[in-house]
Amino acid sequence: MSALQEKLDALYQRHLDLTRNLDWGYHQLLPWERGKNFVDHPWSAEQGNLSPELTLAVETAMLTEVNLPWFTSGLTRIFENSPSALKRFVHTWTREEDQHGRVLDVYLLLSRNGDPDARDQVRKQVIERGWQPELRDPFAVMVYTSLQELATRVFYLNFARQVAAADGVLAQILRALAKDETLHYAFYRDAVKAYVEDDPGRMATVCQVIPTFVMPGYGMPGFSHRLRIIAQHGGYGIQAYYDQVLSIVLEAWGVLQHDMSSGTQDARHALDCYIRRIRRVANRQAVKVSPV
Numbered sequence: 001m002s003a004l005q006e007k008l009d010a011l012y013q014r015h016l017d018l019t020r021n022l023d024w025g026y027h028q029l030l031p032w033e034r035g036k037n038f039v040d041h042p043w044s045a046e047q048g049n050l051s052p053e054l055t056l057a058v059e060t061a062m063l064t065e066v067n068l069p070w071f072t073s074g075l076t077r078i079f080e081n082s083p084s085a086l087k088r089f090v091h092t093w094t095r096e097e098d099q100h101g102r103v104l105d106v107y108l109l110l111s112r113n114g115d116p117d118a119r120d121q122v123r124k125q126v127i128e129r130g131w132q133p134e135l136r137d138p139f140a141v142m143v144y145t146s147l148q149e150l151a152t153r154v155f156y157l158n159f160a161r162q163v164a165a166a167d168g169v170l171a172q173i174l175r176a177l178a179k180d181e182t183l184h185y186a187f188y189r190d191a192v193k194a195y196v197e198d199d200p201g202r203m204a205t206v207c208q209v210i211p212t213f214v215m216p217g218y219g220m221p222g223f224s225h226r227l228r229i230i231a232q233h234g235g236y237g238i239q240a241y242y243d244q245v246l247s248i249v250l251e252a253w254g255v256l257q258h259d260m261s262s263g264t265q266d267a268r269h270a271l272d273c274y275i276r277r278i279r280r281v282a283n284r285q286a287v288k289v290s291p292v
């Protein structure tokens with residue numbers, strides 16, 4: 001067995017050990033006592049306890065998470081010829097992600113936030129549309145999934161803070177999801193590190209993938225509008241992405257300190273431009289929301 005495979009096996013084992021203590025069931029977190037059937041108690045807008053903006057943010061998270069069957073089939077294909085630890089991780093990851101869409105969907109129904117019929121239509125539309133991975137190279141995909149898992153973690157934690165006053169149960173659900181996302185990020189982050197240690201030239205791929213990053217829900221109806229609302233009301237916009245996601249992965253992988261002689265110059269140049277652009281937009285956003 002190669003040193004890389006040994007490292008990946010150890011990372012998968014670490015993930016199993018950590019999740020054993022973190023395992024949760026969505027039945028434990030949901031506010032069942034708020035539930036009523038929709039036949040005798042038809043839905044109307046004033047029944048919910050969240051603002052339309054916060055509701056839209058929960059719906060957006062749910063609509064991203066429910067596409068899991070497509071994420072699983074895409075990742076299974078991509079990792080088909082990869083070391084077995086990656087294939088086994090996709091199975092464990094699916095088990096954990098499976099609860100995410102469901103807990104958010106059932107929460108919205110029980111709490112009566114958002115029109116259930118309209119949401120039902122969008123959810124079916126999103127799942128039917130599916131998801132196609134833009135990247136084919138397993139290593140590039142792991143760079144992408146590292147960013148995506150960390151971005152999702154940060155969004156859930158920031159969003160939990162925004163909703164805590166309106167609905168403590170929802171904040172608790174979001175924190176449970178964030179814990180899972182933290183461990184998903186840690187696995188992919190360290191797998192990427194192991195691959196770069198194995199071949200430092202792979203840092204060129206890291207530099208190429210980062211500027212193309214977009215959240216996996218980009219195909220859903222009204223995605224840009226949803227992102228704007230989440231930035232304004234959900235605690236996650238371009239500044240949070242810059243400070244809490246992009247800067248963190250650059251640091252974790254030592255991207256900016258990496259020896260550019262290993263064939264990464266062109267990709268690094270494009271990455272540097274991207275970082276400058278994101279920093280500029282993030283600073284502008286910070287000025288806009290600054291109280292002084």
Ligand SMILES: [Fe+2]
Nearest residue numbers: 065097100152
């Ligand atoms: Fe998730």
Ligand SMILES: [Fe+2]
Nearest residue numbers: 149180181184
């Ligand atoms: Fe995740």
